[in-house]
Amino acid sequence: MVPIADPPLCSSSLSSLQTLGSDGVRITMESALTARDRVGVQDFVLLENHTSEAAFIENLRKRFKENLIYTYIGSVLVSVNPYKDLEIYTKNHMERYRGINFYEVSPHIYAVSDNSYRSMRTERRDQCILISGESGAGKTEASKKILQYYAVTCPASDQVETVKDRLLQSNPVLEAFGNAKTLRNDNSSRFGKYMDIQFDFKGAPVGGHILNYLLEKSRVVHQNHGERNFHIFYQLIEGGEEDLLRRLGLERNPQQYQYLVKGNCPKVSSINDRSDWKVVRKALSVIGFSEDEVEELLNIIASVLHLGNIQYGGEDSGNAYITTDTQIKYLARLLGVDGLVLKEALTHKKIIAKGEELKSPLNLEQASSARDALSKAVYGRTFTWLVNKINVSLAYKNASVIGLLDIYGFEVFQHNSFEQFCINYCNEKLQQLFIELTLKSEQDEYEAEGITWEPVQYFNNKIICDLVEEKFKGIISILDEECLRPGDASDITFLEKLENTVGGHAHLTTHKLTDGKTRKVMGREEFRLLHYAGEVNYNVNGFLDKNNDLLFRNLKEVMCMSDNKILTQCFDRAELKDSRRPETAATQFKTSLAKLMEILMSKEPSYVRCIKPNDAKQAGRFDEVLIRHQVKYLGLMENLRVRRAGFAYRRHYETFLQRYKSLCPETWPSWQGKLADGVSTLVKHLGYKPEEYKLGRSKIFIRFPKTLFATEDALETRKHSLGERESHVSHAVVVQAWWKGILACRRARRRREAANTIRRFIKGFIYRHNERCPENEYFLDYVRYSFLMKLRRNLPKTVLDKSWPTPPTALIEASERLRKLYMQNMVWGYCKRINPEWKHQLEQKMVASEIFKNKKDNYPQSVPKLFVGTRLNGEEINPKVLQSLGSEKMKYAVPVTKYDRKGYKARPRQLLLTSNSAVIVEEAKLKQRIDYAALKGISVSSLSDGVFVLHVPTEDKKQKGDVVLQSDHIIETLTKVAICADKVNSININQGSITFTMGQGREGIIDFTSGSELLVAKAKNGHLSVVSRNNGGI
């Protein structure tokens, strides 16, 4: 069944429009003020008559009728168990409460969860959520809902997924071993639980830690009528596989086991043991239990059942003996102990007297209580081991924390024993903490807002806490004293001691101490405590035994010898050597409670107060008597009084002004000045009296709900009168708000993307030297892309341009290949563009390079100068010469200087190259013709002069000897000669000097030196001296 929307949405309400979410279903709590007649108020502080319990309960009833199970008292959440599935825990609901102000949405357990989470994240303060209420009120369900909320809404990563699973799966395991069906609750937690959920700096749940309190061990051996033992026993018997049961020596019938028949209630309609077994088995493996560990754990569970079936017979002497040997056989195997030793330990008691060990036989009664003590100890310690094991699997360090406390609420039965005493003491402590912290947070808020604190009258229950826990004088101390005292201490002597020591205390009385009316309702073995929540009579029967919680020494010894790995951790041999008495149950509980208080005090608390609407676990039934009882025991009226001591309602100026601005002409449609001034103007216009409100630094405080309701009613009327125009305006406001929202979303998205890119880039930079991996792929791709783009812009323009951008490491090889390809391509294109003349030119240049490159000093200057076809044209050569050459084709002509062979006189000549020969011409005369075939070689110096020698064979009579010439274009001239004469390989480049033949066997020598001036002249030694300029002509 779907509950009605908590606060009905008024379509014309401005405030509802503001907070209308994208799904159109978010409904403001503020607007629901108008529906208060039908659904009551969502915050008890808004009750006009806040001191009236009847008004309080009436408000709860109205809301319960409408399936509104949650109501606030300020920031405390009151929750009434609906006993039916309400569809208010879907993922959509979770989303709706994410990041929302407390009062903007209707009360919900998710609002509390979210509020704590956000405080933890923003204020960096550890939080705790205290869930209390009586058995069956919905505490455990509430804590599960909170855990689910975090599991679904918090950020996650792969590792976090496993932790989330473990956190969630710890529940079914703990419930199997620690919960049982009671008269009040089919799944009643029989232990107190405090669980830390740990969050990392990103807000993801990363670990957890559980503290357990006071498991109700007595349930292992005894259950009241209509109740069951812990779930795990039934789950194992109903769900365990055939061969597992065979191994454990169990039958598939709970009726066979003494420990399971006491309550006469093996089956419960709301519980499916078989499917629960599967859930538990799966959960155990999620948490990280190995198959061996599960086996050992089940061995222990089965052992407890076998222990229960051990029966005793009595000898004549009264000593007990065991009549069920098969049980011992199973136990020996399952517990990994010696059967005979176990048998002996179950029937004898070992005493150490004056250093000597004495064994005394037990009678029937003693033997069965020793057996039960062993069962309780084994089960209890295994449970603690289980919690520790879960803690190991959830362990995480350095985290922010939200603690969840799911602990038994105040208990008052017809007969109250040691357990109720402990539980109620625990609640007394929690109440103390609650009042202190609520008052403190109220005081802090007033201080922060600059409003004078008005002292609140409240009942300080320290006096009761002291009565229970004070050293030497407190009830626990007195009980311990009786437990330790030698002699005939008994429950009754304990009662007497109480009467003697604290008999005069205002909060304690006994049958003997009290009078008339009270005495009638008290048993002789009872003492009565006046708790903050009311009176409770405790029967002292069993107090000493339960507090001692003793296990005979020889039973402990047997357990210490066990092969079972879990039991060896539970029963430590060191314990046997320790001669001190173990701490009593009450003192242990007191110490662990003190630690719990410390933990809670160090955190910022939130409260969930659970109420059970009826004892029949029925939906829709609101049992007023029962509820009144709980309202009282939970101290809700006290809570409300503290919260309402000063002001009923407080809101930030902005929220208040936004909602009510239409009620005052100065603030409507908008207020431009300071918010505080706006609120002040508004409330003055509304006629608030000075005693009705106060203006703090950022909030307005309104003392009475009626002031607020009058304002609300005025707003309702005003809305109608604003009429059509208003509706247009408001629609425009909505459109505007939507559009603004869209723009903001886009901006946020862009910013998010930018931040992501930067983050990816930085990460990539850090990992840039690694192999390609998800962390660096974006960065590496980017580097590649940007290199290629840069290359595209900076490619060399000509074949001679050797520049090339430096590639990143990853691209060195690719870059090199690209460079080669590009060069090839450019060269190819270049070649394609070359014309025949240019080709000819280049061919000649190639020849010149082959001959002179790095050999003759003036070669480099010749490179950029083009070779010409000829240096003398037709007109410059004498026609007679041309005539005498006849048909010989002229290929090149150049003016040269010839040096006489004798006196080295310089004479101007022309050198003509024809297809067959080189011809030296003087004016019209053909002075010398050298056939290419006869040209022996050409000599030239390595310096920058232009002198060269054409060598001719000496035996050739026609020739007058070698010719010494000088050309101003030596490189060009000799290249042409070499090509025409096909003498590329016959050009000798000489250092220092050249020897040449003058004719008739005489030799001449040309010495080459370099200097500042070109000088060719005969030297004193008769050689031709050539001084070439350092950068001589070509």
Ligand SMILES: Nc1ncnc2c1ncn2[C@@H]1O[C@H](COP(=O)(O)OP(=O)(O)O)[C@@H](O)[C@H]1O
């Ligand atoms: N919010 C809820 N919605 C529906 N049913 C609930 C809710 N809270 C409790 N119940 C019902 O009440 C039963 C007892 O609740 P539980 O949390 O175990 O009580 P407690 O831990 O206070 O003893 C649950 O098994 C469930 O059936």
Ligand SMILES: [Mg+2]
């Ligand atoms: Mg519970």
